């Protein structure tokens with residue numbers, strides 16, 4: 474991706490009534506005016522105003538707006554043309570723009586330009602991608618905070634402290650004879666320790682970020698007829714799965730997406746598991762077991778109204794023997810046996826009625842607590858991704874190696890280590906990011922962003 478060409482792409486999603494075609498680069502105005510026309514061409518005098526005109530060749534009505542750099546999304550001159558949606562008009566407009574001198578933008582190229590032009594750093598560019606793919610309000614809120622620079626400023630604060638220390642170490646190496654007021658080794662190490670603590674806190678938000686960005690896999694399992702599908706419907710608030718009093722109603726696994734307590738969740742309703750099944754039912758049960766092993770949280774549903782409570786518990790323990798995911802035991806159908814004494818399941822347990830909705834909020838609360846392992850992780854205001862976490866890990870390793878060097882006043886080695894920590898943090902914000910890192914990040918964007 475170079476930053477010289479004038480680039481264009483359809484920036485709006487597929488299928489809308491209106492399409493937004495974006496042109497960015499030093500010739501944006503000239504190129505756009507060759508394709509779009511009105512009484513007056515687009516010019517600086519009408520910057521940031523929407524003007525009604527036409528796409529020249531097609532004669533199609535289209536609004537256009539000129540946003541001169543550097544006060545535009547990319548920092549370059551931008552023209553955006555709003556034409557009729559559907560593929561024909563917008564594609565033809567792109568063809569005309571290319572004919573007029575623009576080139577098709579690569580995925581993420583507009584945001585890449587914004588990064589190169591200093592409109593945002595790398596964590597903010599990553600946030601743009603997160604905003605587009607956000608699957609829940611919380612994922613969106615986190616991405617918005619990151620876009621506004623919440624993560625960048627935390628990283629920059631730590632980086633600044635380390636850069637100051639590096640300056641101190643380098644001056645000792647450069648002017649060993651001078652009596653400058655250098656900091657005591659203990660004081661330097663205290664600062665490094667504080668920086669490591671802050672970095673550790675950021676690394677701890679990885680799990681939160683994963684949950685909010687990628688969601689959590691929840692499986693509803695149990696023997697036939699206990700009310701798994703009824704529970705799915707109750708959680709979703711609509712009749713998604715077929716429910717009947719015939720055991721073995723759900724034959725195949727069934728997947729649905731929901732947002733529970735702000736957490737995006739893929740819920741899998743499964744075929745009831747029992748020992749002596751054959752034919753199609755046995756195939757369905759094999760799938761239930763596959764889903765259990767891929768699950769990150771399991772609701773094991775039990776029938777509180779049945780007679781064989783202890784047998785149900787024995788089966789549950791057998792089936793979950795090899796499962797590593799946290800389990801919540803759910804006694805269902807308590808509406809038909811109010812006040813019944815139920816045995817201890819050995820797991821965190823909630824009694825509910827999928828039929829009346831009784832106690833469903835308690836189940837969802839327990840689900841939320843389980844996702845966050847009872848910590849306040851879900852309330853984090855920033856959440857790092859895998860890439861950022863790895864670099865934080867590198868920085869922490871380098872800082873840990875700096876401490877003994879400072880203790881023994883081995884300034885040269887201390888400076889080498891701390892410089893590599895500073896560089897790792899710089900790679901998070903993009904200051905030290907290599908071409909391959911940038912390619913990798915921006916190639917994950919969609920075209921037009």
Ligand SMILES: Nc1nc2c(ncn2[C@@H]2O[C@H](COP(=O)(O)OP(=O)(O)OP(=O)(O)O)[C@@H](O)[C@H]2O)c(=O)[nH]1
Pocket residue numbers: 696697698699700701702703704715716717718719720721722723724743744745746805806807808809825826827828829
């Ligand atoms: N009284 C009462 N009945 C319920 C409740 N939940 C489910 N049922 C009934 O239990 C029967 C089985 O419900 P399903 O939701 O189909 O059970 P399932 O576990 O999905 O069953 P399979 O798909 O066969 O494994 C139906 O007749 C439901 O109406 C409940 O909370 N209270």
Ligand SMILES: [Mg+2]
Pocket residue numbers: 701702703714715722723742743744745
């Ligand atoms: Mg079912």
